Amino acid sequence: MSYKVAIDCGHGFNTAGKRTPPFAEALTKTEEGITVNVQAGEQVREHFANVGVAHFLKIALERCGLTTYMSVFGDIDGYMNDVQYGTNGTQDVVARQRDISTKNCDICVSLHFNAYGNGSWNTAKGVELYYHSVASKVGDGRTLANKVWSYLKDAVAGQTQRGVKTSDAYGMCNSTALGVQASILIEHAFMTNVEEARNMMCSPSAWKLYAEAEAKGICEYLGVTYVAEGQQSGGEGQGTGGGEGTGTGEGTGTGTGTGEGGEGQGAEQEAEPIGGIAYHDDTPATPEITDNRQWRVQCGAFSHQKNLDKCLAKLRVSGVQAWYQKEADGMFHVYAGTFSKRGNAVRQSRLLTLAGIANCIKEVR
């Protein structure tokens, strides 16, 4: 019996958002026998590239004697296997966890491309990798993350290395709910960065480089010999039990929204992405409410100038354009964006949280 790896392709093809901004120029390339063809004006879906990496990862792992389970590999929204899901075809995170937990996998790797900003191209870039920050959910995720990262960071020469990170928000890092000993989530490159979208997200050569690096890390973690392409198979892996535990996990709710837009429209975002804070939406989308209310992301309220300055400095170091004003309570309130759609405020709030900046959302009139 060999080890079994769940390879999760992140999102369905039709999942709202989860695509690049429109390409200004067409792109055609043939690499590794795969032709990628993008028209000018077209938005490339994240699913397409996740499946690209998954394709090569499956090949690499099976070459090394491992077995694989492909999650969300089909080109429909979510996937239709032997488990019944919602009639709208959206595969939510909990359903995916439940499905994978029934497949007796040893580890799970969720493959993604990252996004930042309000739906237009920007400069956020780089590769990064996540494991769960909650002790009861992480399993052995940290060890797996570090093994994979040691190869993945150099997979595409010269790519910015954002590092190994933790989050309590990613259901696909919840080893307990997935019924695996370790699970990680990989953000290979930014689909909102025009160079990374063209040279990594839409590059079969890059997909393969990522996949081979991940296979090396996975083999090292499992104690299996990595077999390079063209080499003789190294024989059987050693089986283990693994895969009990059902858990409920976080991240309920299916995605909402139907728009063809990027990770969010809304030109009213005021905070500029500088340096780029990772944003990955593995959590439920928030329904948009459109009326004349506004939402403001607040990062603190201070009565002393010294504390105000400290807060502003921290925000600016993190690339957030923050401002303050004195409110009726006599305190200086620090804000990092006013939004006419609550969803955009939620998105900004998450970015700040990921950057370690406490915040809350306030409705304003």
Ligand SMILES: [Zn+2]
């Ligand atoms: Zn994703």
